Amino acid sequence: MQSIDDFHFELISSPEPLERSAEWGKQSSREALAGCLKKMGINSKSSEDLTIIGHTHLAKHPQITASISHTRKVGAALTSNRDQYPSVGIDIEFVDRKIAHGAEKYFINEDDGVEVWQNILLTWTLKEAAFKALSPYIDKFDWPKVLVLKDIWIKKNQFGLRGNTKILGKTSSRIKKAGELEMIISFAFLNPLL
């Protein structure tokens, strides 16, 4: 399998109190995006520099693909090069988040690899990341309906659309501490469109 060799991500945890957390998480995701850009040699001075168009690329730097995720007081961002990946997706969740028993029937399908059952929360985040990478380009795949997580399969760090074995992209994940909190961070990278 081709390796995922050219991406940047940042995870930022806000020190602000939990009651204001939703907004702070969102703000942190923008700071995380600024951090990714800095790693790519770009200094973002205004919110305009951080505007993502069509959930795929930066308005001011169209060659950079970007995705963000936020939850409570934590925000994260992922950037890559558009030549390498036309679209990317990131999703974060606290490792202690509980998925309701039985809820997996809403997002796991018969084409998923057997490994998806080992960690349902991880599978959820991988599918959310793949959804973010895929949904902006779904019209390129003749998909007949509104895309939902259950339409996406995950197998051996790759993803595609249910009912079709074609591999559309790659996934990866890691566990990282954000302050006191442990998070699952999942990434998805859409393959170049032929």
Ligand SMILES: CC(C)(COP(=O)(O)OP(=O)(O)OC[C@H]1O[C@@H](n2cnc3c(N)ncnc32)[C@H](O)[C@@H]1OP(=O)(O)O)[C@@H](O)C(=O)NCCC(=O)NCCS
């Ligand atoms: C869009 C979606 C992926 C967002 O995920 P989330 O976990 O709720 O939120 P996150 O914080 O991780 O991500 C939010 C960011 O995703 C991005 N986003 C929103 N819609 C998007 C889309 N269609 N494609 C790519 N990225 C998208 C935005 O940048 C957003 O940040 P912003 O609102 O601050 O600009 C999710 O709400 C969704 O629609 N999932 C698929 C539908 C589904 O099948 N649901 C589950 C049924 S069991």
